[in-house]
Amino acid sequence: MSFMLRRTLASLAGPSSTASTSIPSIASTLPQAVRRRRLENPPHPASSPSPLSDPSLRTPTGKTPKRLPPQLEAEFQALRAQGQFKGDETSGRRAFLNGQVSWRNRVRGVKASKTKHLREASASGLASEVETPEELVEAEAEAELEDGEVVVTDGEVIGQRIYLPNIQIRLMRNHTPPGDAYDPNVATFRIPQSMTKTDLRGYLSAVYDLPVTFIRTDNYIAPLARQPGGGQVRRKAGSVKTYKRAVVGLSEPFHYPDDIDELYAQGRAMGLGDALGKQREEWLEDNFMVERMKTYRKSALMKFYKGYRWRSKTHDNEGNIMREIMRKRGEKEEALREAAESLSKRV
Structure with a gap:
């Protein structure tokens, strides 16, 4: 893996x-x-x-x-x-x-309430008071003072x-x-x-x-x-x-769409068997055509390699590999035997 x-x-x-x-x-x-x-x-x-x-x-x-x-x-x-x-x-x-x-x-x-404990600033309430960009530019232009300060009211985008x-x-x-x-x-x-x-x-x-x-x-x-x-x-x-x-x-659980093993395990733990996993597989097939894409990819590869043949005589399968290993081992043992015989003749 x-x-x-x-x-x-x-x-x-x-x-x-x-x-x-x-x-x-x-x-x-x-x-x-x-x-x-x-x-x-x-x-x-x-x-x-x-x-x-x-x-x-x-x-x-x-x-x-x-x-x-x-x-x-x-x-x-x-x-x-x-x-x-x-x-x-x-x-x-x-x-x-x-x-x-x-x-x-x-x-x-957004400028909310100054006291954070007395008044809760909810996002929905503040979002309703937010002005559009054009209105915001006009409001800022009207609110500018001589010394460059801007008057900002409560709830206005700053x-x-x-x-x-x-x-x-x-x-x-x-x-x-x-x-x-x-x-x-x-x-x-x-x-x-x-x-x-x-x-x-x-x-x-x-x-x-x-x-x-x-x-x-x-x-x-x-x-x-x-x-x-x-x-x-x-x-x-x-x-x-x-x-x-x-x-x-x-705050809510999230699973990847292709997390099938987890759904199978959850279904068995809940007593539903393989219902959750099979339902997700059907949804993936209907929306993303997972199995169809695998079949198409396999057929495309077979068409691409059509007419190709493995020409090697020693590495095309496991049997040939083992025969090649045994042949080299025999050659090595024969060389060692000849070297030992030559040494014994000298002695």
């Missing part, structure tokens, strides 16, 4: 992790430094590893034994001491977390007109260690090194309307190698070139 297939495909197909929560995906994609720190200094057993995406803390299901991280808990208690988030602490924590999520998922380039960048964002297959189940709540991208997590989240939200639960990035640096000819030391290019990987958490 090639190196690319070993990297992208799981060695053991099995039912994926549950799609009801993203906590297993968050735990499995933690950086090694964070895992080491949590092993040395374990958190409280009731603390949530990801409170902003934990449904038990954000949904009104009553009291929960889980706690907030110390930093968020200290901020919440400070705001509560100032008179905000009145009432019981459970509903106050829920409102506090919803405000945090709304603030972090706000639309960049950024400048930009164009789509010429960058490449590639969707890759998730790396699944041997023996582990495929995680459908995670997607892997290769992005430019200058792109940040905020840029990727905004790109996925604006272009594909894809909500993101978490993003982890890491840089892969190409090894140094001496160039042939000139002797200059540079980073390697090609398949081992420097790139930046982004692991994105998804």
Whole structure:
């Protein structure tokens, strides 16, 4: 199996992790430094590893034994001491977390409320107040003062007109260690090194309307190698070139269309047999003609190599190869026997 297939495909197909929560995906994609720190200094057993995406803390299901991280808990208690988030602490924590999520998922380039905890800035409400580019230019021209300042009202776009960048964002297959189940709540991208997590989240939200639960990035640096000819030391290019990987958490599970083995495993785990896998194969055949393309490619190759014959007498099949090996071995043994007889005659 090639190196690319070993990297992208799981060695053991099995039912994926549950799609009801993203906590297993968050735990499995933690950086090694964070895992080491949590092993040395374990958190409280009731603390949530990801409170902003934990449904038990954000949904009104009553009291929960889980706690907030110390930093968020200290901020919440400070705001509560100032008179905000009145009432019981459970509903106050829920409102506090919803405000945090709304603030972090706000639309960049729009002037929202100054107090992030008192008023939640929803993307839909701000999008309805955004003006067209022509109206925006006229409003900015009318609002310019003598000293060059611009008067901006709440909810108005304060950024400048930009164009789509010429960058490449590639969707890759998730790396699944041997023996582990495929995680459908995670997607892997290769992005430019200058792109940040905020840029990727905004790109996925604006272009594909894809909500993101978490993003982890890491840089892969190409090894140094001496160039042939000139002797200059540079980073390697090609398949081992420097790139930046982004692991994105998804709120809904995602499978590649041709991931048939995973669907067969899921169907058996759910008691449906091979129904899911066969249904996906029929859909692929109807939309992409996979088997027809294989048949056409095979017939085209047979037509291309029509009249071609393998003319070699020693390497056309396994029998000829073994006979050639035995012939060379016999010649070597005969030469050794003659050399031994000549030495014995001299003695």
